[in-house]
Amino acid sequence: MIFGCFVVVVFVFFFVSSEQEENAMIAKQSARILFIF
Structure with missing residues (x-):
């Protein structure tokens, strides 16, 4: 659930x-962290 x-x-x-490129990098890093989990 969490x-x-x-x-x-x-x-x-x-x-x-998608609107802000700076946040795009943060989103990609979060995605990588998710993959590690």
């Missing part, structure tokens, strides 16, 4: 990053 919420947050982050 992991599911985390995935949703990352997904929203990716959506917001």
